[in-house]
Amino acid sequence: MIRLLIADDQALVRGALAALLGLEPDLEVVAEVGRGDEVLAAVAQHRPDVAILDVEMPGLDGIAAAAAVRDAAPECRVLMVTTFGRPGYLRRAMLAGAAGFVVKDTPARQLADAVRRVASGLRVVDPVLAAESLTAGDSPLTERETDVLRAAAGGATIAGIARELFLSEGTVRNYLSNAMGKTGANTRAEAARIAEENGWLI
Structure with a gap:
């Protein structure tokens, strides 16, 4: 059995x-x-x-x-x-x-x-x-874009992500903007969802 x-x-x-x-x-x-x-x-x-x-x-x-x-x-x-x-x-x-x-x-x-x-x-x-x-292929995201998107997926604010990753808020915005462009998303939440569904946030 x-x-x-x-x-x-x-x-x-x-x-x-x-x-x-x-x-x-x-x-x-x-x-x-x-x-x-x-x-x-x-x-x-x-x-x-x-x-x-x-x-x-x-x-x-x-x-x-x-x-x-x-x-x-x-x-x-x-x-x-x-x-x-x-x-x-x-x-x-x-x-x-x-x-x-x-x-x-x-x-x-x-x-x-x-x-x-x-x-x-x-x-x-x-x-x-x-x-x-x-x-689905390999992730188009850089390591830093992945880090920022992973933090955004958890619901963190721009300021929170910046503190967590020791980055300036402007740098965080740039990484999020790049990630949204690469995933074809309109919002950071959508970019995080697309990246997660494709296994890029591991």
Whole structure:
């Protein structure tokens, strides 16, 4: 039997995944949690073979939870199952040690197969997302533009970014303007979102 942990903040989705995967003769759902910061304790208590994690969860996002699982329980493989099929998320998840990444509208049979493949030591990635990730390419942003945009993504003001990065406010504005131009965005928030979706703020 392949033992599974399911982590998703939406109870309906979590229950549906557990019910669908529980129908498979070789899969057993041993734990369900609704928060990212509950994943590690559940892994330690229930010792699943595969942890199925959503990307966006309260407490700790799924990608950070995947990294925590990799460090604390490397024998537990991680499969990200998410609504957000974005190249940036895929790239970040793989860097965090996830063995697979599929979207939630994957048919039940394919999802069960993905679980089996991940459990056996293989990597599984949604093919459309993999293609998008390759075409997204390398970041056009300089290291400093990335730093400034990352700080802006956290909601920091121009003055706050300047203090955090030891730059003048004018320099911060210039970097933000450059980043907006390179991403084709109209606002710094939009530039940060585009960069994050493409995996450029890692």
